[in-house]
Amino acid sequence: MEIHLIRHTAVDNPENLCYGFAEIPLRKGYLEDFKSLDIEDDYDVIVSSPSQRCRLLADHFKLNYQTDERLREMNFGNWELKKWTDILEEEINPWYSDFIRVKTSGGENLLDMQTRILSFWNELTEKRDTNKVLIITHAGVIRLILQAVLQFPLENMFSIQIDYGKKMIINLNEGIFSVKKMNV
Template structure:
């Protein structure tokens, strides 16, 4: 099986707002960004985060896709759409020190997000009838999938750069995973 993970293209966020679950528009020139993407035409299945910034990409390429809530970015709860600098220090500092276990009020922590993504991953990876899948999602989701494949500590996940509008390709052969390409 070949798994293509693609991050949505760049967003319009001049005020440096915190967003994950919240809808954040793609930059105004997003069709130009889409034109630079290389999307294959032989996927057995295409699954997208339901976030508009992901579905727009699937719609642009006229892909037959389904959405899955488990592919959403982290839920930052009450921090969503606030400037990072406006989040009270007594809330954000504990998260900076332990983003794996600490969460925003009404949000989720990384362990909870990991369980959500892992549920999706197990469901689709265990299907034997899929040769090639495209997953349109977010940097956090892709990092968590890579963490599952490569088995590195969760606290190291932000050491992996996942570029806007780029793919990660993973091969699965007889239960063995290999990362074939990054940011292509």
């Protein structure tokens, strides 16, 4: 199985708002961004995050896709659409100290997100009748999938750069994963 993971294109966020589950628009000129995307036409399965910033990409290329809630970015709860600088220090500092276990106010922590992503990933990779898959999603989701495949410590997941509008390609062959391409 060949699995293509693509991050949505750049968003319009000049105020540096915290967002994950919240809808935030793609940047002006996003149709121009779409021109540089490499979307092939031979996918057996196409799954997108239900976030508009992902669905716009799928709709633009007229892809026959389904959405899956598990492919959403991290749920930042009460912090969603607040400026990062406006989140109270007593709320954000514990999370900064341990984003793996500390939940965002009214949201989730990285372990919660990992559980939902791996639920999707394990279900997908157990399919035997699928050769090529496209997943349209977010940087956090892609990082967690790469963490599962490469088995690096969870606290190192932000060491991997996931560019807007770029693909990661992972192969699964006889139970063995290999990362073939990154940010292409």
